Amino acid sequence: MATIILRDVTRRFGTTAALASIDLTVESGRFAALVGPSGCGKSTLLRLIAGLDRPTTGTVSADGRTVDGPGPERGVVFQQPALFPWLDVAANIRFGLDEAGMVRTEADRRVAGWIAAVGLEGFERSLPAQLSGGMAQRAALARALAPAPGTLLLDEPFGALDRITRNEMQDLLVQVRAATPATVLLVTHDVEEAVYLADRVIVLSPRPGRIVADLPVDLPAHRVRTDPAFMAVRVQVEQALQTAMV
Numbered sequence: 001m002a003t004i005i006l007r008d009v010t011r012r013f014g015t016t017a018a019l020a021s022i023d024l025t026v027e028s029g030r031f032a033a034l035v036g037p038s039g040c041g042k043s044t045l046l047r048l049i050a051g052l053d054r055p056t057t058g059t060v061s062a063d064g065r066t067v068d069g070p071g072p073e074r075g076v077v078f079q080q081p082a083l084f085p086w087l088d089v090a091a092n093i094r095f096g097l098d099e100a101g102m103v104r105t106e107a108d109r110r111v112a113g114w115i116a117a118v119g120l121e122g123f124e125r126s127l128p129a130q131l132s133g134g135m136a137q138r139a140a141l142a143r144a145l146a147p148a149p150g151t152l153l154l155d156e157p158f159g160a161l162d163r164i165t166r167n168e169m170q171d172l173l174v175q176v177r178a179a180t181p182a183t184v185l186l187v188t189h190d191v192e193e194a195v196y197l198a199d200r201v202i203v204l205s206p207r208p209g210r211i212v213a214d215l216p217v218d219l220p221a222h223r224v225r226t227d228p229a230f231m232a233v234r235v236q237v238e239q240a241l242q243t244a245m246v
């Protein structure tokens with residue numbers, strides 16, 4: 001597990017400010033969600049933590065170490081699965097383990113375990129082109145988790161899926177979450193998804209993105225979308241978003 005810390009982070013692209021004065025701590029083992037209007041810098045913030053980009057000013061650290069590039073200790077799942085099209089499901093999941101030089105027997109054990117965890121038994125030898133969108137995203141999630149990262153970063157991972165498949169994947173993430181101690185940060189435009197999955201919801205303002213609300217989600221791990229308590233938290237987040245837009 002890792003604690004994520006951003007201190008006075010800004011990110012500019014030329015004359016455009018994407019993020020301004022971001023101070024954020026996500027404690028080890030917690031699940032936080034970032035929401036905000038389109039273009040507010042949610043994905044930019046996640047890419048900074050992933051090491052895929054660097055801040056213009058400020059510092060980003062994970063587990064006490066400055067983030068200066070990608071690393072296996074931070075798994076990332078994007079909106080598109082980004083699987084290697086020439087590798088089958090098992091080989092895609094094993095890729096990071098092979099790159100790390102893991103002993104084949106241990107790598108095979110982990111791959112089999114995650115294939116079972118995400119419900120892809122029987123599809124080990126299938127190529128990405130042979131999978132549905134939901135199945136491909138299951139494989140991408142397993143690939144990110146196979147190296148046992150301390151941090152899991154999710155950039156609208158279910159945004160391209162239909163509502164039924166999206167709900168199924170959210171339920172899968174709840175199950176998987178119980179099997180890994182990783183610190184999780186989710187970027188989403190869906191308030192219901194944020195409240196369904198996260199321990200806290202962080203609201204960003206329009207560009208340049210600033211944190212304007214940090215709301216705890218004091219609900220049981222297994223949540224019901226129609227429960228009054230769930231709906232109350234959802235309304236609270238929606239009101240914070242509306243206030244941010246003013």
